[in-house]
Amino acid sequence: MTIQWFPGHMTKARRQIEQKLKLIDIAIELLDARIPLSSRNPMVDDILRNKPRLVVMTKADLADPRETDKWIAHFAAKGLASVAVDANTGTRIGDIASKAKELLHEKRERQRAKGMNPRAIRALIVGIPNVGKSTLINRLAGRNVAITGDRPGVTKGQQWIRVGSEMELLDTPGILWPKFEDQLVGYRLAMTGAIKEQILNVEDVAFHAIRELSGRYWDALSKRFGIEQPPADLDDPQEIVRVMEDIGRKRGCLVSGGRVDLEKASGIILRELRAGKLGRITLESPDDL
Numbered sequence: 001m002t003i004q005w006f007p008g009h010m011t012k013a014r015r016q017i018e019q020k021l022k023l024i025d026i027a028i029e030l031l032d033a034r035i036p037l038s039s040r041n042p043m044v045d046d047i048l049r050n051k052p053r054l055v056v057m058t059k060a061d062l063a064d065p066r067e068t069d070k071w072i073a074h075f076a077a078k079g080l081a082s083v084a085v086d087a088n089t090g091t092r093i094g095d096i097a098s099k100a101k102e103l104l105h106e107k108r109e110r111q112r113a114k115g116m117n118p119r120a121i122r123a124l125i126v127g128i129p130n131v132g133k134s135t136l137i138n139r140l141a142g143r144n145v146a147i148t149g150d151r152p153g154v155t156k157g158q159q160w161i162r163v164g165s166e167m168e169l170l171d172t173p174g175i176l177w178p179k180f181e182d183q184l185v186g187y188r189l190a191m192t193g194a195i196k197e198q199i200l201n202v203e204d205v206a207f208h209a210i211r212e213l214s215g216r217y218w219d220a221l222s223k224r225f226g227i228e229q230p231p232a233d234l235d236d237p238q239e240i241v242r243v244m245e246d247i248g249r250k251r252g253c254l255v256s257g258g259r260v261d262l263e264k265a266s267g268i269i270l271r272e273l274r275a276g277k278l279g280r281i282t283l284e285s286p287d288d289l
C-alpha cells in the first residue's frame with residue numbers, strides 16, 4: 001500500500017480515527033518492536049487523547065527480546081501498558097484481550113455496581129502503514145477479514161469482529177502517518193520495510209543499516225556475511241562503504257573490473273535484515289533516551 005501523506009490526507013486520517021474513537025472503549029496502538037520510536041505517529045497522544053490505550057509491539061519475533069523487555073518496562077514507567085506479539089503466528093496475541101480487560105476493569109466494575117451489564121470491550125487498532133494492522137486483525141479474528149480501508153468520509157459499513165468472548169474489534173483499522181521530520185527516522189522505517197525504498201535511495205538505506213548494525217550488532221553482521229573487519233570509525237563514511245563492499249564481494253556482487261555492485265549488495269543487506277536472517281535485531285533502545 002502506498003499512501004502519499006500530504007497535509008490534507010493527515011487531516012482526513014485524523015478525522016476518521018476521531019470518529020471511530022466515539023465507538024470504542026480502548027485504542028490499540030501498534031508499534032514495530034524493532035523501532036518503537038520511529039514507528040510511532042508523532043501526534044498519536046494528541047489524537048487518542050484520554051482514550052484508554054494499550055500499546056502492542058508487533059514483529060517481536062524479529063526484535064531483540066532483551067530490548068523488547070526494556071521497552072515494556074519503559075512504557076510501564078510512563079503509565080502505558082504494553083504487550084509484544086508475533087502477529088504472523090499469533091504468538092502472545094491472547095495477551096491483548098486480557099490486558100484490555102485489565103485496563104478497563106474499574107470502569108466495568110462501576111457499571112456493574114450501577115446494575116449495568118457491560119457489553120464486550122470495543123477496540124480499534126491504529127498504527128502506521130505496514131506495522132501489521134491487517135495481519136493482527138486477521139489473527140485475532142481467526143479468519144481472513146476483507147479489510148477495505150476507509151473511503152473518504154465513509155465510516156458506515158464497518159463491522160465488529162468478535163475476539164474471544166469479551167472483546168470486539170472494528171474491522172477497519174485507523175491508519176496513521178509515520179514521522180517525517182527526522183532523516184534517521186526515515187532510514188529506520190525504510191530498513192524495516194515500513195516505507196518503500198523507492199522513496200529513499202536503496203544504497204543510502206543500506207549505508208545507514210550497516211552503520212547502525214556495526215554499532216549495535218557487529219557480531220550478527222560479521223557472522224551472517226562472513227566479514228571480519230568492523231569499521232574503524234562509525235562516523236567515517238568510507239569505512240561504512242568498505243564494509244558494504246566486503247559484503248558485496250562475499251556475495252559475488254561484482255561488475256566489470258572487479259568493482260563491487262553496491263546497489264546489488266545493498267538490496268541483499270536489506271532483504272536479509274528484514275527477513276530476520278541476521279537474527280533478532282532492535283534498532284532503538286530505551287537506553288538511548
Ligand code: GDP
Pocket residue numbers: 001058059060061062085086087088127128129130131132133134135136
Ligand atoms: P498494515 O499495513 O499495518 O495492515 O500491515 P500488514 O498487516 O499488511 O503487515 C505488513 C507486513 O508485515 C506483512 O508482510 C506481514 O506479514 C508482516 N507482519 C505483520 N506482523 C508481523 C509480525 O508480528 N511478525 C512478522 N515477522 N511479520 C509481520
